[in-house]
Amino acid sequence: MKITGKELMEIGYAEGKALGVALTLLEKEYAGTQQSEQLTILKDVLANPEAYAGHAKLSALAKELLTPVDDTIALLPEGKPYTTYGAEAIEQGAKDQMNVAVKLPVAVAGALMPDAHQGYGLPIGGVLATRNAVIPYGVGVDIGCRMCLTLYDLPVSMLDENKTALKKMLMNNTMFGTATFKYTKDHEIFARKEFEDIRIVKDLKDRAWKQIGSSGGGNHFVEFGEVNITSAINQFNVNPGRYLALLSHSGSRGLGATIAGHYTRIAMDVCKLPQEAKHLAWLDLDTEAGQEYWLAMNLAGDYASACHHQIHERMAVGLRATPLAMIENHHNFAWKEKDADGNEVIVHRKGATPAGKGVLGIIPGSMATPGFIVMGKGVSTSINSASHGAGRLMSRTKAKQSILQGQVDAMLKDAGVELIGAGLDEAPMAYKNIHEVMKSQEELVEVMGTFMPKIVRMCGDKKFQEAD
DNA sequence: ATGTTC
Numbered sequence: 001m002k003i004t005g006k007e008l009m010e011i012g013y014a015e016g017k018a019l020g021v022a023l024t025l026l027e028k029e030y031a032g033t034q035q036s037e038q039l040t041i042l043k044d045v046l047a048n049p050e051a052y053a054g055h056a057k058l059s060a061l062a063k064e065l066l067t068p069v070d071d072t073i074a075l076l077p078e079g080k081p082y083t084t085y086g087a088e089a090i091e092q093g094a095k096d097q098m099n100v101a102v103k104l105p106v107a108v109a110g111a112l113m114p115d116a117h118q119g120y121g122l123p124i125g126g127v128l129a130t131r132n133a134v135i136p137y138g139v140g141v142d143i144g145c146r147m148c149l150t151l152y153d154l155p156v157s158m159l160d161e162n163k164t165a166l167k168k169m170l171m172n173n174t175m176f177g178t179a180t181f182k183y184t185k186d187h188e189i190f191a192r193k194e195f196e197d198i199r200i201v202k203d204l205k206d207r208a209w210k211q212i213g214s215s216g217g218g219n220h221f222v223e224f225g226e227v228n229i230t231s232a233i234n235q236f237n238v239n240p241g242r243y244l245a246l247l248s249h250s251g252s253r254g255l256g257a258t259i260a261g262h263y264t265r266i267a268m269d270v271c272k273l274p275q276e277a278k279h280l281a282w283l284d285l286d287t288e289a290g291q292e293y294w295l296a297m298n299l300a301g302d303y304a305s306a307c308h309h310q311i312h313e314r315m316a317v318g319l320r321a322t323p324l325a326m327i328e329n330h331h332n333f334a335w336k337e338k339d340a341d342g343n344e345v346i347v348h349r350k351g352a353t354p355a356g357k358g359v360l361g362i363i364p365g366s367m368a369t370p371g372f373i374v375m376g377k378g379v380s381t382s383i384n385s386a387s388h389g390a391g392r393l394m395s396r397t398k399a400k401q402s403i404l405q406g407q408v409d410a411m412l413k414d415a416g417v418e419l420i421g422a423g424l425d426e427a428p429m430a431y432k433n434i435h436e437v438m439k440s441q442e443e444l445v446e447v448m449g450t451f452m453p454k455i456v457r458m459c460g461d462k463k464f465q466e467a468d
Numbered sequence: 469a470t471g472t473t474c
Binding site for chain 2: 140141142143145177178207210211216217218219220251252253254256257258260261332
């Protein structure tokens with residue numbers, strides 16, 4: 001009778017390579033030794049592998065025990081099938097990233113939106129449904145980045161006739177980049193217990209207080225424009241027609257960015273994946289870290305919403321008017337939703353607009369092209385999603401190198417757009433044609449109306465623009 | 469996206 005692997009596991013050997021090495025050694029080197037002594041030796045090697053590193057017979061086993069266990073989680077050989085919308089205009093890097101994402105063992109389904117481009121982990125424009133797992137980089141760095149639109153029963157002619165006053169209103173009531181308000185407005189979100197219960201979130205409360213109501217950098221904006229409603233929005237009693245409107249695009253500022261970084265690091269520590277998938281590390285929702293991230297993510301989402309609401313409140317005061325309707329949606333977030341069979345899945349939308357049946361959303365174009373007010377059709381192959389914009393045609397670096405200010409100025413003049421702030425990296429020509437993108441997702445959303453920007457404010461912070 | 473490099 002020889003010692004079995006099962007017996008070795010009883011004395012503490014884990015299933016794996018070291019166990020195999022031990023069994024081989026017993027057979028080759030210790031065949032004549034009593035079993036009880038064999039077990040004693042192996043127990044001792046396991047307890048003190050360092051002591052046996054130079055041992056004539058046991059060094060191979062000691063070396064194996066001293067080698068860190070390879071705890072890399074393998075990707076599935078075959079990824080879950082997924083639908084790509086507008087594939088012909090999507091860069092290969094984004095497709096490659098999606099192909100990796102659907103091979104995660106926790107992946108249930110995926111979809112790629114027509115504005116997709118390469119990001120960290122999941123591509124921007126990527127949608128991924130998982131089982132009981134949340135991927136911090138599947139949500140993105142700017143947790144709860146979102147759109148908010150208010151419609152006013154005010155004459156559209158104000159955009160021309162009161163341009164100076166509206167510009168001033170934007171200058172006085174919005175803050176971009178590193179700028180914050182001297183007098184911040186309180187918000188009920190600061191009473192949330194997550195600010196007490198979660199250490200990392202607690203440490204971020206002061207900065208969140210300073211930044212509330214402000215907008216970020218990059219592609220974030222607050223703009224006045226003309227909305228043309230073509231299909232009545234019954235839930236708000238908004239009839240077809242032209243409306244003065246305010247549209248904002250911003251996220252959760254330092255709060256969300258720090259939460260994202262913190263939990264991504266934890267995820268990458270506990271969930272080791274092959275190199276090409278390492279940024280897709282997930283947190284099991286049954287773990288403490290997973291539950292904490294879920295709460296922190298939801299807080300950051302609500303904070304992003306609160307920032308937009310304060311922006312719109314300040315502007316409503318400036319306009320001395322009450323909005324007819326407010327339409328808003330996150331496009332960097334994870335939601336608990338049901339799949340076709342009624343099972344709960346975690347749907348990550350990283351730069352994708354929720355488009356469940358009857359769900360309203362905003363898909364912006366660029367500073368000189370229209371955005372769209374849409375109603376989702378609830379198409380399951382897109383995991384109830386649509387694009388979150390036109391999508392970049394070129395990187396920020398390439399845009400800054402190849403686009404001339406004069407070209408942008410001419411384009412803005414043509415479109416009748418007044419721009420405050422923004423660098424060449426946000427030039428309209430750095431983006432795909434929004435009309436083509438909308439065509440690629442006709443089956444996903446119904447267009448209820450358009451928004452044409454007229455007075456646009458973006459981040460004018462030079463330091464910000466020189467970065468990346 | 470980001471007190472823009474823990």
